[in-house]
Amino acid sequence: MKAKAVLCAAAFVILGICGAASAADTIKIGVLAPITGFAASDGFSTIESIKLAVEKVNSEGGILGKNVELVYYDDAADPKQAVPLANKLITQDRVIAFVAGSYSMPSRAVAPIFDEEGIPLVAAYALHPEITNGDYTFRNGFLGTTEGRVAAYTALELFKAKKVALVTSDNDFGQTLREGFMGYLKKTGREGDLVLQQTYPSSEKDFAVYLSKIRDAAPDVVFFSGYYFQTAPALKQAKEMGISGIRFIGEQGSDSPKMAEIALDAAEGFVILTNLDRDDPRPLVQEFLKSYRDRHKIEPDMVGASAYDAFMIIVDAIKAAGSTDGKAIRDAIAATKDYNGLTGVINGFDEAGEVLKPVQLQEIKEGKFRYFGIVTDSELIKP
Amino acid sequence: MQLFFEQILNGLAIGSIYALITLGLALVYGILRILHVAHAAVYTVGAYVGLAIYSRTSTLLLAVPGSMLSCVLLGIAIERFVYFPLLKYPPYVPLISSIALFLGLEELCRIVAGPELLTFPATLPFPSFSVAGVMVSGTTVTVYAVTIAVLAALWFVTAKTEFGLAMRAASLDMEVASSLGVNSKLVVDATFAIGSAIASLAGILVGIYYNQVYSTMGTMPAYKSLALIVVGGMGSTVGTVLASFLLGLGETLLISFANIPLPRDALAFIAMILVLMWKPTGLLGKR
Numbered sequence: 281m282k283a284k285a286v287l288c289a290a291a292f293v294i295l296g297i298c299g300a301a302s303a304a305d306t307i308k309i310g311v312l313a314p315i316t317g318f319a320a321s322d323g324f325s326t327i328e329s330i331k332l333a334v335e336k337v338n339s340e341g342g343i344l345g346k347n348v349e350l351v352y353y354d355d356a357a358d359p360k361q362a363v364p365l366a367n368k369l370i371t372q373d374r375v376i377a378f379v380a381g382s383y384s385m386p387s388r389a390v391a392p393i394f395d396e397e398g399i400p401l402v403a404a405y406a407l408h409p410e411i412t413n414g415d416y417t418f419r420n421g422f423l424g425t426t427e428g429r430v431a432a433y434t435a436l437e438l439f440k441a442k443k444v445a446l447v448t449s450d451n452d453f454g455q456t457l458r459e460g461f462m463g464y465l466k467k468t469g470r471e472g473d474l475v476l477q478q479t480y481p482s483s484e485k486d487f488a489v490y491l492s493k494i495r496d497a498a499p500d501v502v503f504f505s506g507y508y509f510q511t512a513p514a515l516k517q518a519k520e521m522g523i524s525g526i527r528f529i530g531e532q533g534s535d536s537p538k539m540a541e542i543a544l545d546a547a548e549g550f551v552i553l554t555n556l557d558r559d560d561p562r563p564l565v566q567e568f569l570k571s572y573r574d575r576h577k578i579e580p581d582m583v584g585a586s587a588y589d590a591f592m593i594i595v596d597a598i599k600a601a602g603s604t605d606g607k608a609i610r611d612a613i614a615a616t617k618d619y620n621g622l623t624g625v626i627n628g629f630d631e632a633g634e635v636l637k638p639v640q641l642q643e644i645k646e647g648k649f650r651y652f653g654i655v656t657d658s659e660l661i662k663p
Numbered sequence: 664m665q666l667f668f669e670q671i672l673n674g675l676a677i678g679s680i681y682a683l684i685t686l687g688l689a690l691v692y693g694i695l696r697i698l699h700v701a702h703a704a705v706y707t708v709g710a711y712v713g714l715a716i717y718s719r720t721s722t723l724l725l726a727v728p729g730s731m732l733s734c735v736l737l738g739i740a741i742e743r744f745v746y747f748p749l750l751k752y753p754p755y756v757p758l759i760s761s762i763a764l765f766l767g768l769e770e771l772c773r774i775v776a777g778p779e780l781l782t783f784p785a786t787l788p789f790p791s792f793s794v795a796g797v798m799v800s801g802t803t804v805t806v807y808a809v810t811i812a813v814l815a816a817l818w819f820v821t822a823k824t825e826f827g828l829a830m831r832a833a834s835l836d837m838e839v840a841s842s843l844g845v846n847s848k849l850v851v852d853a854t855f856a857i858g859s860a861i862a863s864l865a866g867i868l869v870g871i872y873y874n875q876v877y878s879t880m881g882t883m884p885a886y887k888s889l890a891l892i893v894v895g896g897m898g899s900t901v902g903t904v905l906a907s908f909l910l911g912l913g914e915t916l917l918i919s920f921a922n923i924p925l926p927r928d929a930l931a932f933i934a935m936i937l938v939l940m941w942k943p944t945g946l947l948g949k950r
Binding site for chain 1: 666669676773782784791879883914915918927
């Protein structure tokens with residue numbers, strides 16, 4: 281009996297050692313992305329862009345002498361699916377860091393789970409403020425309020441609009457954009473120039489009724505925010521309805537190659553706020569754009585570039601920390617300075633874990649996003 | 664005033680689309696007393712098949728009949744192999760199988776066509792025009808034209824033909840109709856065929872109108888059309904069409920002039936609850 285117990289104990293110890301050994305062979309970084317569901321093309325972009333990053337890191341010798349292993353699951357942009365997958369990444373896969381490559385709702389649901397475990401998290405593009413509430417949480421994308429503020433600045437200052445309109449979705453994303461936009465109007469005393477403020481349900485498909493209201497309000501510029509599968513049909517409908525003389529601007533939700541594919545020539549001249557400049561001359565950016573285009577025959581987008589950066593910020597932090605300890609990585613991410621990213625040169629992160637970097641303006645020309653401008657004023661781009 | 668007029672036209676377009684999607688559901692309920700939730704999946708399949716044919720042939724003249732034919736076959740297959748064997752059970756049994764079928768077909772579309780949203784870049788054959796300073800786009804004109812054509816054809820078949828008489832007889836009491844010489848099996852097949860063909864048209868039309876085809880495009884129609892047939896009066900096709908237009912107009916005017924923070928999709932269900940509370944037979948229901 282006793283011999284059996286000893287044997288058992290020995291077996292467990294050996295198993296434990298083997299387990300530990302195999303776990304330590306690679307450095308595991310976890311990702312959740314919406315690979316299926318309404319946001320599937322964003323999930324594709326996220327995962328495929330990070331895969332390029334993994335290949336780059338591993339071909340250059342990995343980190344701390346080990347290869348990086350990407351562990352990713354599909355959360356379908358659904359918080360209910362994301363939470364168990366986050367737990368799986370932590371308890372079974374034992375990832376040492378996490379890229380939140382999904383939308384605000386699921387990212388918000390999983391952020392506290394990683395934070396509690398002391399696993400550093402970098403959100404790629406989700407823009408809800410609460411995602412970065414923890415000590416171990418960072419964001420590579422812009423806050424909704426930042427984008428809203430820059431949108432108002434773009435409309436009033438760059439396009440010299442005398443009258444503006446604001447259209448947002450009724451979800452988290454739209455609400456934070458609205459706060460930023462209204463905040464800027466208030467600060468500059470231009471609230472009176474807002475001729476229409478309109479929300480639409482996030483499930484909306486038909487925008488004719490909103491577009492009629494916009495035409496009636498006759499603004500010079502309308503900040504028409506939303507995802508590409510909303511803004512693209514809206515632009516298409518606007519053209520069909522013969523709306524002209526009103527400039528439409530959008531934000532990162534419209535940063536997708538699908539935009540021009542759906543809206544066709546109605547997308548021409550649409551200006552968005554985003555963080556990927558396709559005309560950025562830095563070799564890093566052009567190499568990424570080229571490898572993505574060569575491999576997938578489609579245009580890369582800000583979602584993928586942001587996920588790539590979020591992943592590389594973690595990789596750099598692990599290198600800098602010289603350790604896979606959660607606290608050490610967290611401190612290294614917090615100390616990031618002038619990081620040369622796809623989505624611009626990242627000045628660093630503030631106390632709250634929010635990124636500091638310029639906002640890009642891109643315009644659709646001949647179906648492709650091209651450089652339109654850049655906003656670097658720290659008062660505007662601050663989180 | 665111009666805005667009001669414009670919004671009425673927008674509301675009619677939305678109502679037309681609701682009517683096209685919901686008609687099949689009302690027809691099937693009228694005959695079999697089954698809530699055919701999977702009808703929304705037939706609509707999705709219709710859009711995908713239409714797109715598949717269009718992207719290979721570049722002509723709607725093949726895509727539309729091809730898609731309609733596929734949907735007719737799919738609709739009859741659903742009736743023969745799923746609903747008919749289950750008719751002897753309480754109504755919730757076919758309902759549950761219908762929901763399962765809906766989800767299954769949605770997933771099938773996703774697996775076959777991929778999770779990506781696809782575009783349907785066909786141009787519709789109608790020109791845009793202006794009335795009283797309001798421009799009506801070509802796509803909107805197409806929506807009106809298709810809806811009017813479908814409603815007229817349906818009215819002709821049900822009101823003016825012998826077959827329509829058989830349909831109405833079967834919907835009153837299938838057993839009595841059968842004993843009086845109505846081929847009720849054929850009537851049921853034809854009902855599913857007509858409903859599914861209209862769903863296919865609706866799928867293609869919506870796909871082109873918004874230039875998007877995706878596997879979950881049937882989700883919203885699946886639940887909204889249930890509310891619509893309740894409001895219209897279970898099984899009443901005229902009531903369903905009326906409810907569809909009222910909802911389209913109601914949603915549009917609500918967004919346009921009230922700007923209350925209520926999601927537009929809620930309106931259909933508020934209407935359904937009110938109808939169930941005060942007039943459970945619906946707007947034009949008899950039973």
